[in-house]
Amino acid sequence: MPMGIVSDKDFDKALNDVTPCPPMPLGRGTGVAIVPINKGRGEGNVEVPEGLRKIIGEEAAVNGRQSALEIADKFGISPSSVSAYTHGSTSTSSYDQQPNLTHINEAKLRVAKKARNRLVMALNSLTQEKIEGAKAKDIAGVAKDMAAVIKTMEPEGPKTNGNSGPTFIFYSPQMRREEVFDVVRVKE
Secondary structure (H helix, E strand, C coil): CCCCCCCHHHHHHHHHHCCCCCCCCCCCCCCCCCCCCCCCCCCCCCCCCHHHHHHHHHHHHHHCHHHHHHHHHHCCCCHHHHHHHHHCCCCCCCCCCCCCHHHHHHHHHHHHHHHHHHHHHHHHCCCHHHHHCCCHHHHHHHHHHHHHHHHHHCCCCCCCCCCCCCCCCCCCCCCCCHHHCCCCCCCC
């Protein structure tokens, strides 16, 4: 029988060719036992592996939620969990913590970089001759679309309350006339 990774069909064929032997106590003879390997998360383990969370979050950010839902459906992951992974969280209960946000932002930056390159190519090909021709609308449309992709793919930072920058408050004193103040006369 060949060793290594084989298809299910070849495995079942080889399994049928093996004559079953009664289980033997340990230490007596050499018995063959076929033990099924449990695939997946295992019995009772409901935690989604970290790598799969990152893949689903990246897929939602780059190719859209529907694509991420299709992947999640193959693994039995709920749509609410997909929303959490898209947000950079590890679960719906820890929505305010975003440990995978950097991974999702890196994926967005890769797409934005490609869009910037296409935008520069489109702008460079927009020459005076093409502006005068009818094809300039198409080139300008490509440039506009690439700019929209770049804006969409800009990575989001961690959520903060209120303004993210410094706040400046300027006070301007009001001018008062001299007549408003009390006059005290002093003899010296």
